[in-house]
Amino acid sequence: MAPSLSPVGLRWIDYTIIGVYFLFVLGIGWRLRRAMKTSTDFFLSGRSLPAWITGLAFLSANLGAQEVIGMGASGAKYGISTSHFYWIGAVPAMLFVGLFMMPFYYGSRARSVPEYLRLRFDEKTRAFNAVSFAVMTVFSSGVSMYAMGELMHLLLGWSFNFSVLMSAAIVLSYILLGGLTSAIYNEVLQFFLIVFGFAPLVIVGLNEVGGWSGLTAKLTALAVSQGHSADAYTHAWRGMGAPEHNLIGVEWFGLVMGLGFVLSFGYWCTDFLVVQRAMAADSMEAARRTPLIAAVPKMVFPFLVILPGMIALVIGGSGIIPAKVGPGGGPLLNAAGKVVLDYDLATPSMLMHLFPNGMLGLGLAALLASFMSGMAGNVTAFNTVWTYDLYQAYVRKDASDEHLLWIGRAATVVGILLAIAAAYVAAAFNNIMELLQLVFAFVNAPLFATFFLGMFWRRTTGHGAFFGLLSGTLAAAVHHGLTLPAGSVPGVKGGYFGVLETFPSELGQTFWTAIFAWTTCFVVTIVVSLLTRPRPDEELRGLVYALTPRPVSTARSFYERPAFLGALTILLLLALNLLFA
């Protein structure tokens, strides 16, 4: 029988801690309100921030609910293999964007990623990217709000309306007052709060299960009792030879190419939400170091967010993860008659069971911080793309800087209102949101092929990029429509054109859909580019590798140089993969 989760009783100390955190968040916005004099101040922090701040913000903007709650859930489902989402699915791409792509983003003085696409290709490619990105950020923000509202209702009994409107009002206030600087400063604050809120959870949790050796012994016994191999939960690479031999249900090639290359590089190297943080850096050197600095804590984050999920699976003998609720109100049972656990509640259950009042307030503040940093990242990216890439490009080309600043603030309000609407749509029609996220996945999958060819092959043309993106998106939809994960019915999970192949897991299908989309985009972009006229070299200086002078490091110390940071990170990455192989 799986345990149940009932709303917990907070005391004055918990409310005080959460209240003090909110006051500081708003205080940062208030303190910065007079510094927002130009649109560059508001959208790009005046390109004035040091690398350590933009580096932590680069990481923290990605620390939304998906990370803290989702990775804890994956830790409970897949064990230490979840670290692939970091050591394969994030850090290599962060190194690549810092060492090789940032010189073009920062050096071109583009104010956004879509604007880089206009400089490198043409207007239609920029419009395609800007519109899809703007819609996507608003919906992502709404889904994050929805998840937070649901969780706070479940954990604390707070009403859904109160949670959604309170978080929206706080994020709106500090961005409206202090622009991107306020968002970045708060992301750095939230980074430290998340670390200090979750580190004791891991320490106390490990203490409860008898340390690392106790945890691995319990997980080994659990794996055997479930019919898996003994090291299924405790080793990341064993069993990756075939999808049926590991908990993720993916073979090594699908993992490395689908997650490690296509999806990971597509997100970390092209998503304006994270690239915007590097664009706010005070120099080319700082912009290049931004993702490299972020890569170091990113490597150790699995121990902070995955371990609570793994511990929740075995703590107290049979774990503390509650069951999903079935249609009749009792625990949900699968086809084999076994209880289906609600893995999304793994980390929140750990907070509730292990933290006394006081620490509970700190843990909940960290949880709220993760939701709000993800939300703020989306909103600041949205208001910039809306103002520079849609409003200034198509509505008022000659708008004054003062007018753009006003439009940016208005876009912040509209973006938050749309996100609130998206949260309520998600609450009412969960399937619609699932469908929308699927469409976004189709649009994102081929993106890196366009950027890679654009930056490293000067022959790539605007027509090639545009039709490559379109065909890649179409290929993703076709592949998804012809495949299905095992145990699913045709519909939003795929198979809507017929089922040519069944994947052992949903992740396997996702990774291979991405591989198909990327490859199609890559090939079509090359073919169309060879059939169309390229731009003259003088128009591409600073935008492509062959026509851009190599950046020379100005760092005073060897350990500040991007090349040294990159080499050190690769060594640490190899060590971690070997240690947990």
Place this chain on the structure above:
Amino acid sequence: MSATGDLDVRVPIGGLFVLLGILLTAYGYLSPTRNGQINLWWGLVMLVFGVLMLLLAP
């Protein structure tokens, strides 16, 4: 004045952690099975981190 308004981010971080550290330590000290003292000890850790941040902020 730059887009940071001359505000060093370590000041609000240090201030928040000092305040939360004092709150947790005091609560753990005034109202003390195995995790009961975690408020006291973790509060002290946060307090030290907050002071360090303020010192690193001239």
